[in-house]
Amino acid sequence: xxxxxxxVTGLVFxxxxxSGCASSKSRIMEGxxxxxxxxxxxxxxxSESKLKAMRAVMATLQDLGFVIDKxxxxxxxxxxxxxxxxxxxxxxxxxxxxxxxxxRANAQYNLQAxxxxxxxQNFFTALDKAIFLDExx
Amino acid sequence: MKxxxxxxxxxxxxxxxxxxxxxxKEALALTSSSLEERQLQSRIYEDVxxxxxxxxxxxxxxxxxxxxxxxxxxxxxxxxxxxxxxxEAGQVATVIFAALLGVNAAYDTNQxxxxxxxxxxxxxxxxxxxxxxxxxxxxxxxxxxxxLSKIEAVKDEEVYQAxxxxxxxxxxxxxxx
Numbered sequence: 001x002x003x004x005x006x007x008v009t010g011l012v013f014x015x016x017x018x019s020g021c022a023s024s025k026s027r028i029m030e031g032x033x034x035x036x037x038x039x040x041x042x043x044x045x046x047s048e049s050k051l052k053a054m055r056a057v058m059a060t061l062q063d064l065g066f067v068i069d070k071x072x073x074x075x076x077x078x079x080x081x082x083x084x085x086x087x088x089x090x091x092x093x094x095x096x097x098x099x100x101x102x103x104r105a106n107a108q109y110n111l112q113a114x115x116x117x118x119x120x121q122n123f124f125t126a127l128d129k130a131i132f133l134d135e136x137x
Numbered sequence: 138m139k140x141x142x143x144x145x146x147x148x149x150x151x152x153x154x155x156x157x158x159x160x161x162k163e164a165l166a167l168t169s170s171s172l173e174e175r176q177l178q179s180r181i182y183e184d185v186x187x188x189x190x191x192x193x194x195x196x197x198x199x200x201x202x203x204x205x206x207x208x209x210x211x212x213x214x215x216x217x218x219x220x221x222x223x224x225e226a227g228q229v230a231t232v233i234f235a236a237l238l239g240v241n242a243a244y245d246t247n248q249x250x251x252x253x254x255x256x257x258x259x260x261x262x263x264x265x266x267x268x269x270x271x272x273x274x275x276x277x278x279x280x281x282x283x284x285l286s287k288i289e290a291v292k293d294e295e296v297y298q299a300x301x302x303x304x305x306x307x308x309x310x311x312x313x314x
Contacts, residue, residue: 052261054212059257059271062178063171064164065290067253067273073211083275083288088164109160116159122166129167131261 030113040120042104045131050076050094053101056130057092064126066090086110090123103127177294179271180301185312187213187256190268193307194254200303203252213256213268223248223278232281243280245287250276272300 031037045053050073057078058068066080066088076094081087089108094101105123107114114120182190191208194215198205203217228244235242254272258265274296278287 051211055257055261058212058214058255059261062255062271062273063167063175065171065174065273067216067251067275067290068214068255069216069253070207071209071212071214073209078212081275082164083277083290084164085288086158086161086164087288088160107160107165109164110158112159114160118162119160119165126165126167 037115038104040115040117041106042102043124043127044097044100044102046100048101048131050096050101053094053103053131054078056127057094057103060123060127060130061090061092063130064123174292175271177292177297178273179269180304181259181267181269182308183267185266185268185308187258187268189308189311190256190270191215191254193304193311194256194270194272196307197300197303198252198254201252203250214253216251216253218249218251220247220249222246243282243284243286245278246281248276248278248287250274250291270301270304272297 054071054073054076058071058080061068061078061080064082065084066082068078068080070079071077076096078092078094079090080092081089087110090105092103092105094103103124105120107119107123188210191210191213195205195208198215198217201217201219203219205215205217207216208214223245225245232242232244252272252274254270257269257271259267259269274291276287276289276291277285280286
């Protein structure tokens with residue numbers, strides 16, 4: 001029996017579909033280059049209080065079209081979801097340092113972690129405005 | 138030539154499917170409509186405490202039949218949600234018509250609506266007597282095939298107007314009792 005090119009490509013295609021991009025268990029401990037990713041996701045604000053930073057985070061997320069799901073000022077965490085034909089979930093943590101607060105954000109777009117620099121840059125640009133302009137309406 | 142065609146077709150499909158789609162560029166950026174939406178979704182209340190605004194909000198959520206799922210008073214947040222019917226007569230009529238033609242179309246059947254109210258002092262970081270209350274709403278709609286048919290933010294002006302009218306009344310009662 002002669003295997004045609006058509007059959008081979010068909011099989012390759014099915015195998016690609018079934019194998020996807022990686023085994024599903026590999027997703028559990030996935031994560032890109034830790035140091036680089038953290039640097040995209042983190043920004044420090046000098047002489048700001050934790051509470052003020054957290055309120056600014058919440059106002060910024062609302063400006064970006066998110067609905068705030070959860071917030072806790074003791075641990076310093078805000079979770080929010082944006083639905084716009086897609087689901088974008090975001091967690092923002094705020095930690096107090098000696099003379100500053102450190103804000104770290106991570107996002108999930110549908111079923112995928114957001115690891116590009118640009119979306120985080122956009123987020124912090126918006127947050128900078130909320131913190132420095134300090135006038136919300 | 139045929140081989141090239143196949144390779145092209147397969148690479149196109151892989152490109153389209155990829156591992157997953159990527160985040161839209163504007164998803165985390167402020168846009169020209171951000172300010173407009175903020176104004177639509179916010180009101181300023183004067184000579185009130187944050188607790189009074191939040192408490193009025195809780196009452197409105199309950200009036201709307203929502204379940205309160207999260208509250209954080211130090212940061213000024215209340216979250217509520219409700220599951221409701223999502224059937225629209227027009228859609229059902231279309232589906233019946235489609236069924237007559239032998240097409241198994243779907244119509245929307247149920248929805249989850251989520252409300253989130255955040256209070257912020259007009260000047261951040263200060264305990265003010267002027268508070269901004271901002272409501273955001275989103276909903277997920279499922280159809281008769283049990284598939285998600287809509288995931289969206291609610292941006293209708295009349296919805297927010299109706300909410301804040303109720304808020305005004307509730308706050309009046311809250312501050313005068």
